Amino acid sequence: MEKYYFTSESVTEGHPDKLCDYISDCILDEYLKQDKYSRVAVETFASKGKITIAGQVNSKGQVDIETLVREKIKQIGYDNSETDIDYKTCKIDININKQSLDIAREVDKGTAGDQGIMFGYACNETENYMPYAIYYAHKLAEKLTDVRKKRLIPYLRPDGKVQVTVEYESQKKLPKRIEAILISTQHIKGIELKKIKEDIINYVINPIIPKEKIDKDTKLFINPAGEFVIGGPMADTGLTGRKIIVDTYGGYSRHGGGAFSGKDPTKVDRSATYMLRHIAKNIVANKLAEKCEIQISYSIGEKNPISIYINTFGTCLISEEEILKIIKNKFDLTPEGIINYLKLREPIYSQTTNYGHFGKENMEWERIIKL
Numbered sequence: 001m002e003k004y005y006f007t008s009e010s011v012t013e014g015h016p017d018k019l020c021d022y023i024s025d026c027i028l029d030e031y032l033k034q035d036k037y038s039r040v041a042v043e044t045f046a047s048k049g050k051i052t053i054a055g056q057v058n059s060k061g062q063v064d065i066e067t068l069v070r071e072k073i074k075q076i077g078y079d080n081s082e083t084d085i086d087y088k089t090c091k092i093d094i095n096i097n098k099q100s101l102d103i104a105r106e107v108d109k110g111t112a113g114d115q116g117i118m119f120g121y122a123c124n125e126t127e128n129y130m131p132y133a134i135y136y137a138h139k140l141a142e143k144l145t146d147v148r149k150k151r152l153i154p155y156l157r158p159d160g161k162v163q164v165t166v167e168y169e170s171q172k173k174l175p176k177r178i179e180a181i182l183i184s185t186q187h188i189k190g191i192e193l194k195k196i197k198e199d200i201i202n203y204v205i206n207p208i209i210p211k212e213k214i215d216k217d218t219k220l221f222i223n224p225a226g227e228f229v230i231g232g233p234m235a236d237t238g239l240t241g242r243k244i245i246v247d248t249y250g251g252y253s254r255h256g257g258g259a260f261s262g263k264d265p266t267k268v269d270r271s272a273t274y275m276l277r278h279i280a281k282n283i284v285a286n287k288l289a290e291k292c293e294i295q296i297s298y299s300i301g302e303k304n305p306i307s308i309y310i311n312t313f314g315t316c317l318i319s320e321e322e323i324l325k326i327i328k329n330k331f332d333l334t335p336e337g338i339i340n341y342l343k344l345r346e347p348i349y350s351q352t353t354n355y356g357h358f359g360k361e362n363m364e365w366e367r368i369i370k371l
Contacts, residue, residue, distance in 0.1 A: 005179050007165040008133035008250025010141035013354045014076050014084075014158020014186070014231070016238025020044035021247075022353045023051070024240045024262030026072050027065060029347035032264070034061030036345040039099045039107065042262040044069075046238035049081060054095040055262065058104065066092045077148070077158040084157060084186070084232030103300075107266045110336045112298040116269055120276020121253035122284040123291040125175060128359040128366070129281045132175040134250025137164040138355040139208045144185055145354075147203045157186035159231030180219040181205060186231035187223075197222045247357050248273075253293050261353055265344035268298050268335055272305075275338045277358050278365040279327055283312075286371045288323055290315035296333065303334045326371055 011018055023044040031038035038059035045052040051069055073087035081089055107113040122129040141162045148156035163182040166175045183200055200222050232238075241259025245251050258269025265271040280292040289312035297307045308327065310320050332341060339345060342364045352363065360366060 002170055003176070004168050004170060005165050006131075006133055006168065006252070007163055007180075008131065008137045008245075008252065010134065010137035010162045010246055010250075010355060011243060012141050012145045012158060012160035012162075012185075014078065014145070014160065015243075016046050016159070016233050016236050017240075017242040018238075018354055019073070019076060019078070019232065020046050020238040020240045021243065021261035022076065022350065023053070023069055023072050025349040025353045026068060027053070027063060028262055028264060029350050030063045030068060031057065031059045031061045032345065032347040032349075034063075035059045038264060039104065039266060040262065040264040041099070041267065042096070043240040044238070044262070045240075046085070046233035048234050049085065049089070050091040050093065050233075051085075052093045052095070056099040057096050058099045065094050065096075078232055080157075083188075083230055084159065084234050106301050107335075109301075109303075110334065111301050111303050112268050112335055113266055113300060114268070115297075115299050116258055116272075117256040117295060117297045118258065118268065118273040118276055119248075119254050119256055120273060120278070120280040120294045120296075121249050121292065122277065122280040123252075124284055126359075128361065129284050130356070130359040131249055131252035133164045133166045134246075134252065134356065135359065136178070136209060137162050137250060138359070140164065140181070140183065140204060142355045143204045143208050144183065144200075152203050153199045155188045155191050157188060157229075157231055159186035159228075159235070160184060175213070177215060178209060178213045178218055180221065181209070182221040182224070184223055184225070184228060186228050189227075189229045193223060193226060249358070254295070256295075260357060261349070265339045265342075266335060268338075271335065271338045271342070271344055272296055272298065272333070274342055274344070274357070274363075274365040275331070275333065278342065278367070279331060281366065282369055282371055283323060285368045288312075288317055288326075288371065292323075294327075298335075303336075305333050308333075330371065 028040045042055035070087045078085045125132045126135045147153045165180040167179045260270045276294045283292040295309040296305045
């Protein structure tokens with residue numbers, strides 16, 4: 001094909017699944033603040049008027065989970081039981097027990113606590129080495145929340161979703177233009193669709209999207225279904241770990257299937273994926289390749305990965321075998337080695353929840369080093 005299109009999605013912090021991810025990561029952070037060796041695997045389920053917290057925790061810390069949950073729901077902006085959920089009146093059900101002794105025994109030895117496959121990716125399409133479509137989808141979703149909280153668009157409510165479709169030229173294999181932008185945003189009742197469209201274009205799209213990437217043929221879909229008043233957990237249930245493509249590369253790279261939020265760093269689903277992003281980003285930043293995808297696999301009871309795979313899609317300047325040697329010589333890929341290298345015992349995880357776990361320059365795995 002002379003040209004092709006690729007679409008990525010992001011969601012706001014008020015999306016029901018992201019509400020659950022954020023609660024889970026905030027619980028994890030609270031335990032790590034009190035005990036950096038806490039073992040936490042917590043999931044949140046949100047439904048009409050009710051939040052359910054379940055999972056396993058081993059920690060010296062003591063967390064008032066119900067108070068924390070209400071505080072975080074309020075922080076996101078949910079306070080209306082008629083249209084979404086109310087932090088003051090919602091029911092909160094907590095069902096937490098201790099980590100399995102079988103899993104704990106393996107983690108105590110410094111081995112992986114479970115089997116699994118993880119992927120990391122980077123490319124040279126944007127300044128933070130993320131694919132173009134997810135980069136701008138996140139920026140638009142974050143801006144949608146920003147204008148709501150700053151009351152630039154005062155009638156918005158917390159729930160929202162964004163899609164960005166990018167046109168590529170097959171020969172150059174770089175983004176040429178934006179084909180379409182889709183934004184669906186919750187709002188209070190009584191606002192005309194024309195007003196919503198004008199405000200979203202003026203306050204969200206125009207400040208974020210480069211003018212040269214939009215033309216007369218770019219399609220803008222804003223609340224295409226019309227009124228969007230009922231949102232949050234009242235419109236759709238939320239669950240920790242359901243936005244794994246939003247969390248990573250917008251579908252541009254493969255995914256091992258493991259979610260991140262609510263998991264402490266001994267879970268290689270999270271820590272190893274962060275490490276692979278770090279390595280892939282540095283391969284591209286060091287100009288060893290224009291694109292890089294890495295897969296790794298672990299077995300429960302084993303310290304070292306049982307396989308490492310690399311694909312640079314024909315863009316490498318040295319052979320992939322040589323790059324693989326650099327990786328093996330430079331990085332300790334045991335679970336404990338990753339945790340120490342990326343400083344993952346710190347309470348940083350609520351910073352990662354929204355608008356992607358990758359591409360945020362303040363996170364340790366985004367640091368550029370010399371290979």
